[in-house]
Every structure is written in structure tokens, then in C-alpha cells.
Amino acid sequence: MIRMSDDLNELLARCLARLAAGDDFDACLRDAGPRATELRPLLESAASLRSVPVEPYSPEAFHAGKTRLRATLADRAHRRRPAYIAPLWRSAIFLAAAAAVAVVALLAFSTDLFRFGSTGTQAQVQGVLSSVQDGTLVITTLDGEVRIALRDTTRVVDPQGQAQAPEGIPPGQNVLVDVQDDGGAFTATRVEIEREDEEHEGAPGPEVKVEFSGSVTAVNGGDITVQAPFGTALVHLTDKTEVRGNIAPGAEVEVHATRQPDGSYVAKEIEAIKGGGDGGDDHPEGSGGSDGGEGGD
Amino acid sequence: MPGVLTLPDTALTEADLISRAKEFRPEAWDVIYDTYFPKMYTFLYAHVGDRSAAEDLAAEVFEQACRGIHRFQYRGVPFASWLYRIAHNIMVDFHKRRRRTESIDAEPARDLPAAGDLTDTVALRDQLARALRHLTGEQARVLVLRHIEGLDVASTAIILGKKDNAVRALEFRALRALRRLLSREDRGK
Numbered sequence: 001m002i003r004m005s006d007d008l009n010e011l012l013a014r015c016l017a018r019l020a021a022g023d024d025f026d027a028c029l030r031d032a033g034p035r036a037t038e039l040r041p042l043l044e045s046a047a048s049l050r051s052v053p054v055e056p057y058s059p060e061a062f063h064a065g066k067t068r069l070r071a072t073l074a075d076r077a078h079r080r081r082p083a084y085i086a087p088l089w090r091s092a093i094f095l096a097a098a099a100a101v102a103v104v105a106l107l108a109f110s111t112d113l114f115r116f117g118s119t120g121t122q123a124q125v126q127g128v129l130s131s132v133q134d135g136t137l138v139i140t141t142l143d144g145e146v147r148i149a150l151r152d153t154t155r156v157v158d159p160q161g162q163a164q165a166p167e168g169i170p171p172g173q174n175v176l177v178d179v180q181d182d183g184g185a186f187t188a189t190r191v192e193i194e195r196e197d198e199e200h201e202g203a204p205g206p207e208v209k210v211e212f213s214g215s216v217t218a219v220n221g222g223d224i225t226v227q228a229p230f231g232t233a234l235v236h237l238t239d240k241t242e243v244r245g246n247i248a249p250g251a252e253v254e255v256h257a258t259r260q261p262d263g264s265y266v267a268k269e270i271e272a273i274k275g276g277g278d279g280g281d282d283h284p285e286g287s288g289g290s291d292g293g294e295g296g297d
Numbered sequence: 298m299p300g301v302l303t304l305p306d307t308a309l310t311e312a313d314l315i316s317r318a319k320e321f322r323p324e325a326w327d328v329i330y331d332t333y334f335p336k337m338y339t340f341l342y343a344h345v346g347d348r349s350a351a352e353d354l355a356a357e358v359f360e361q362a363c364r365g366i367h368r369f370q371y372r373g374v375p376f377a378s379w380l381y382r383i384a385h386n387i388m389v390d391f392h393k394r395r396r397r398t399e400s401i402d403a404e405p406a407r408d409l410p411a412a413g414d415l416t417d418t419v420a421l422r423d424q425l426a427r428a429l430r431h432l433t434g435e436q437a438r439v440l441v442l443r444h445i446e447g448l449d450v451a452s453t454a455i456i457l458g459k460k461d462n463a464v465r466a467l468e469f470r471a472l473r474a475l476r477r478l479l480s481r482e483d484r485g486k
Contacts, residue, residue, distance in 0.1 A: 012465075012469050012472065013450075013465040016443075016468075017450075042469070042473060045475045045476045046444050046472055048479070049343075049440055049441075050444050051418075051421070052343075052418065052421055052425055054445065055348045057334075057338045057348065057351070061352035061353075061356070062334060065330070065334060065359065066334075068356050069326060069330055069356070069360060070326075072364065073321055073363055076363060077321040
């Protein structure tokens with residue numbers, strides 16, 4: 001579907017390229033025809049950014065910054081360096097290390113406490129939780145979608161550090177996941193739910209699509225209350241929402257949506273997969289779902 | 298191509314550089330600092346509108362990068378993109394700290410220009426800095442790269458780790474949001 005804003009987007013890109021090549025502002029607008037009135041404020045905003053001079057930094061500040069960096073560097077390098085060990089102690093330390101390795105190996109073979117032969121590496125993934133499906137977290141990152149398997153031992157903590165169940169993370173929430181990469185198969189060792197009142201760099205914006213399922217508990221015009229595994233979700237339907245099946249209290253629904261800053265969801269698609277009268281995908285009602293409910297409480 | 302980011306040491310690929318940086322080799326960090334300090338400064342200056350603060354924050358970017366380099370995974374995502382994210386987080390923290398200090402000290406808001414001692418340019422710079430802070434990190438980054446640093450779409454796409462079309466779409470949304478914020482400020486005057 002081509003939207004009006006797509007055209008404007010194209011026009012803006014063309015005009016910005018022309019302006020960068022030295023073309024005239026008014027000529028660009030003239031060529032934009034009837035869209036010129038919408039284009040003008042965008043070009044003016046861009047021009048205002050270009051018009052403000054950036055005060056140059058001082059050479060002293062540049063060098064002071066480098067000195068700070070070198071101090072940090074020295075500190076980091078120092079932490080990595082093994083402490084000096086007197087030659088007389090070397091053999092004793094070696095023997096102690098060998099004994100420790102032997103104990104660890106014994107534990108590994110007898111208790112399966114340690115995994116050997118793993119080629120895994122640790123990494124962190126930051127992004128927005130799109131869904132939790134069949135023991136897998138689907139995370140949308142700036143680089144695309146990543147699927148990370150949950151283990152029984154995966155620890156999930158909320159912003160206060162309290163443990164919680166993976167199913168309790170609301171889709172759309174920013175998360176930071178410690179990941180074990182076992183040759184392309186990712187497993188989560190720890191999931192940290194990030195605070196909502198902070199900006200989350202390294203994570204995509206609020207337009208990330210999320211999905212979840214649950215049971216409809218109330219329908220009130222274009223607002224639907226869904227009891228989901230992570231708690232109660234308020235889902236707003238708009239005239240762009242694709243509604244399938246009969247969305248009524250008691251229906252099991254699958255929701256594809258975007259999360260709003262207030263924690264509610266705006267549905268792109270909602271489908272009754274069970275219950276709710278004559279629901280199911282045999283009875284699509286198409287788009288225009290703001291009246292998709294049947295009253296409710 | 299104008300404005301393309303290149304590392305001055307042509308013998309070093311970015312992956313090599315990161316690998317050496319992870320070993321805390323000073324020569325690698327010198328290259329990183331010399332290449333990116335000006336860019337981090339410009340980015341931060343656009344957001345804080347204050348030279349001294351931007352200089353200090355730009356230096357902090359490299360301290361934090363040095364401490365967190367072990368977390369950086371080189372998977373074709375440009376190092377610059379990672380640095381810009383650090384810079385953005387530092388900028389957000391800076392404004393939080395400043396808001397707290399201002400509320401404790403009950404100083405008049407620094408964002409309000411004192412009558413008569415600011416030129417139009419300074420007022421506009423402050424207005425833009427305020428507006429940029431209300432955009433998402435990505436939106437702010439694309440505007441600074443494209444319209445303050447003057448990079449073309451292709452170079453911006455490399456830094457942001459996005460495709461050209463995605464950069465154009467992001468820029469469109471960012472300019473639209475900026476326009477709304479500037480109009481709101483104008484109406485509030």
C-alpha cells in the first residue's frame with residue numbers, strides 16, 4: 001500500500017539531494033507541485049539545522065580528553081596484566097593450578113556440572129522483546145530479529161533486580177540479554193528488563209511489532225482488555241486494525257501490535273483463535289475493527 | 298564521496314582496529330580518538346549547545362568506550378555507530394543530572410534565554426538542541442549526521458548500519474518530528 005507520506009518521503013529525499021548539489025530551494029518547491037506546502041516546513045527544518053554554526057572545540061580540550069583516555073587505558077591494561085610473581089613461587093603456583101584443574105575435571109565428569117567441548121562465546125543483545133514463543137525470546141534489535149532460547153536456568157530480573165518468569169515480560173519491553181552463542185544457536189543466560197523511563201540506545205524505536213495471545217475479558221468500543229501471560233493488556237483497535245473472527249469476552253485472541261509509552265497496545269491485527277461466539281479464521285471481518293467488539297462490560 | 302568516514306591508518310581495517318583496541322593498545326586508541334573525537338563533539342554540541350560541556354562529554358565517550366570495548370561485537374556494525382550510541386546515552390544522563398541540579402538549586406531554567414543578551418543564532422541553536430533531545434536517539438543521530446555534519450545518505454547509512462532507503466525514511470520521520478517540536482515551541486512563545 002502506498003501512502004501519501006511515502007510520496008512525500010521520496011520528494012523530500014530528492015529535494016535534499018538537489019539542495020546538497022547546490023540547487024535552489026524555491027526551484028525544488030516549485031517542482032514539488034501541490035505537495036510543496038507539506039514539503040516546505042520539512043526543508044526549512046533541515047535548513048535551520050544547517051544554519052546553526054558549531055563552535056569549534058579547543059585544542060586544550062582535545063588534548064585533555066586524550067589524557068583522560070590514556071589514564072583509563074592504563075588502568076584497564078593494568079587490570080589485565082597478571083601480578084608479578086616471585087620466581088621462587090612459580091612452581092608452587094603451577095602445582096596449585098594443576099591440582100585445581102584436576103578437581104574441576106573430576107567434578108565435570110562425575111557431576112555434569114560443567115560443560116566441556118563448548119565452542120560457545122558470551123555476548124549481549126539489547127532490543128525490544130517482540131514475543132515469547134515456545135521457550136524462545138524473539139528480540140527485535142537494530143540489526144534485525146534475533147531468536148534466543150530460554151533455559152531452565154535463565155535468570156530474568158526486573159529493573160529492581162527482582163527475579164520473575166520469562167512469560168511475565170510484557171512484549172514491547174526493552175531488554176538486555178546475556179547470550180551464550182553456541183555456533184549460531186543462542187541461549188539466554190540472563191535477561192534484564194530495562195527501566196521504562198530511560199532512553200534505550202542500542203534498541204529499536206517504539207514501532208517494533210509485538211505479538212502475544214490471551215483471553216478477552218472485556219470489550220469496550222475500540223478498547224479490548226486481554227488477560228495475557230504477562231498480565232492484563234489494554235489493546236486499542238483503530239480503523240487500520242485487521243480484525244479476524246468475533247472478538248468478544250471469553251475469546252482466545254492472538255494480537256499483533258505496537259506498544260505505546262503508557263504500556264497499552266495498538267493492534268495491527270487481532271484474531272480470535274478460540275471461543276468468542278462464531279470466532280476463528282473462517283470468519284474474517286477484514287479491517288475497520290474499531291467496532292469489532294460486541295459491547296462488553 | 299564527500300564526508301565518508303575513513304580511518305587515517307590505511308593499513309588498518311576497522312576490524313583490525315577494534316581487535317587492537319580490545320587489547321588496550323594505545324596506538325589503536327589514538328587512531329580512534331583522533332578520528333572520532335571531532336564527530337562526537339559535534340554530535341554532543343548539537344544536543345547541549347555548550348562548548349565546554351560538549352568537550353567534556355566527548356572525552357567521556359572515549360573513557361566509556363575504553364571501559365566497555367570488551368562488550369563490542371564486531372559483526373559488520375560500524376564502530377562509529379556504537380560510539381554514537383554511547384554519546385547519546387551520555388547526553389541523556391547529562392540532561393538528567395542537569396535537571397536534578399537545577400531543581401535542587403532552584404535556578405532559573407537554562408533553556409530560557411535571558412532577554413537581550415542572546416543573538417538569534419544562539420536562541421535558534423538552543424531551540425534546536427532542546428528539540429533534538431526530544432527525538433529518539435536514531436532520529437537525532439540521522440539529523441546530526443545529515444544536516445550538521447553534512448554527510449550524504451550513503452555515508453550516514455554506513456555509520457548507522459542501515460540501508461540507504463531506511464536512512465531516508467528515518468530522516469523523513471525525524472524532520473517531521475523536529476518540525477512539530479519547533480512549531481510547538483514557537484506557539485508557546
